[in-house]
Amino acid sequence: MLTTLAIANYRSLRSLTLPLGRLNLITGANGSGKSNLYRALRLLAETAHGGVVNALAREGGLSSTLWAGPERITRRMQLGEVPIQGGPRQEPVALKLGFAGDDYGYAIDLGLPVPALTAFSADPEIKREAIWAGPFLRSSNALVDRHGAVAKVKDGRSWRVVAKHLNPFESMFTQLADPERAPEVLTMREMIRGWRFYDHFRSDRDAPARLPQLGTRTPVLSHDGSDLAAAWQTIREIGDRAALDQAVDDAFPGASVEVDISDGRFGLVFQQHGLLRPLCASELSDGTLRYLLWIAALHTPRPPSLMVLNEPETSLHPDLLPALARLIGQAATKSQLWVISHASRLIAALEDLPICNAIALEKELSQTRIIGQRELDEPAWHWPER
Incomplete structure (x- = not known):
């Protein structure tokens, strides 16, 4: 079961870290970011199928999917004391996706390519990938680390290089899923490939x-x-x-x-x-x-380990929604479920279930945030550094 989902700089999801449960109900007003959250999870799933760069291209490329606001939103901007404006970039362009589960965690960092003599200069490159054991990444629990074209796996207390020439446009799930060289990569790939989306x-x-x-x-x-x-x-x-x-x-x-x-x-x-x-x-x-x-x-x-239902209430009569909630609750005893909905009757029925983890989204200064989540409420999370 996934326990944490983290997204940075994907559309309205400038920086979002969600705590997850057995049954996760995602709600919010139109335009609050529900669809962006769903699409980010689909994009994360594409890493295990070798299609993350192509999936970004179908969305208009990295430049179209990146957070379009300023790199940093100051307190004075939030209070309206100064206008929303950008400044000199302090950090490299990066779209980051990751999750942590009961056993392993995974994160990927996509960025702009180094200028070169190629016709594919608009393709994003995979800068970093990491797999670790535990709820968040630390130097002590890292298992697999991919930095650009080089990938290494933990071997006791040291690291062993397993690849030196990885393609920058393909995840290590495509190039390193080997039961002998990198069994953790294979395990993680098959787990993600088992995710199921219905929309x-x-x-x-x-x-x-x-x-x-x-x-x-x-x-x-x-x-x-x-x-x-x-x-x-x-x-x-x-x-x-x-x-x-x-x-x-x-x-x-x-x-x-x-x-x-x-x-x-x-x-x-x-x-x-x-x-x-x-x-x-x-x-x-x-x-x-x-x-x-x-x-x-x-x-x-x-x-599956994870099943995602996007607006399952579509075309259903409101009288069917309580039965649908019971159906979803029963399925959540066997799989972790995500339900993205704006049907008030279905939402109310699901929220009555003891296992429901309700996450309500809103937008503040065009960035999606969780209603009621304060900084100390966020699960612990660290991105791999470039």
């Missing part, structure tokens, strides 16, 4: 979940929900079938869901009290179909 379930008329699909065993629902029926059948065979049926009845009392299989194609059928025939997926309302997608995603037989 784009389709429920429109042409949504793949509405159509029968060739079925294969599906312990993990796809990000767009196209394999819903196969995932449902997989849960019934190797997952918690009773919990699956209970989740349907909790949201739609008296209803049941079955999987129709014809010529290898799987499709859902929805039987509701009072109807003389079941409804196929193409006949379901957007809200009903989307809720069934959430049931399948949250009852996965292969729970």
Whole structure:
């Protein structure tokens, strides 16, 4: 489980360190930084897939994603005694992302490339990466240290160099994940690759979940929900079938869901009290179909270490939100969950759960901060120095 997330100089997240729990509820007004926080976490996940530089490019490049305000905001600026203005830069340009967990922590520092004869001079470079044991980085608990093109691993009380010519545009997860040379890198890479993000379930008329699909065993629902029926059948065979049926009845009392299989194609059928025939997926309302997608995603037989739900209330009737909160609470007993929401009824239901860690965001002078968090409330955190 992640215990701390730290972000510096990413869009409105000039400097943010969040304490995390088993179930994390991210709320805030429009424009407070919820989406930036979500995108920063997605960007952090891209390091393990070798795509962090490409992901930044899709967002407009490093110059577009960097904090656009002054390097330092003084007390007098906050009080309005002097205008918000920049000055001579004291520190190098750096976009930093990191987290600490129960076992290991990881941080990455991206910056501007050294001017050279290349057509890719706008690509950011990875300046530092570090993996450590414990809640925050110290010299005594560092396990892997990448500085530019050189990477070394802790070997007893000394360091052993394992690479001298790393590509500056690729994470060490891509170049060093070796069970013999750097087992900590491999462990961390596989853990991050297991993170699961759901933010784009389709429920429109042409949504793949509405159509029968060739079925294969599906312990993990796809990000767009196209394999819903196969995932449902997989849960019934190797997952918690009773919990699956209970989740349907909790949201739609008296209803049941079955999987129709014809010529290898799987499709859902929805039987509701009072109807003389079941409804196929193409006949379901957007809200009903989307809720069934959430049931399948949250009852996965292969729970990830981290699951992130971005605005799960989309297209749902408000009366379904208390049942969704119960569904999320049950899933949080098996995985660490992030829920980003602005639906007041879902927020209230989740906040009633004892395991809920509610984080409310706001903007002050265009930078995102946690409402009520004082300086001494922040978890201990140290970035690796360049």
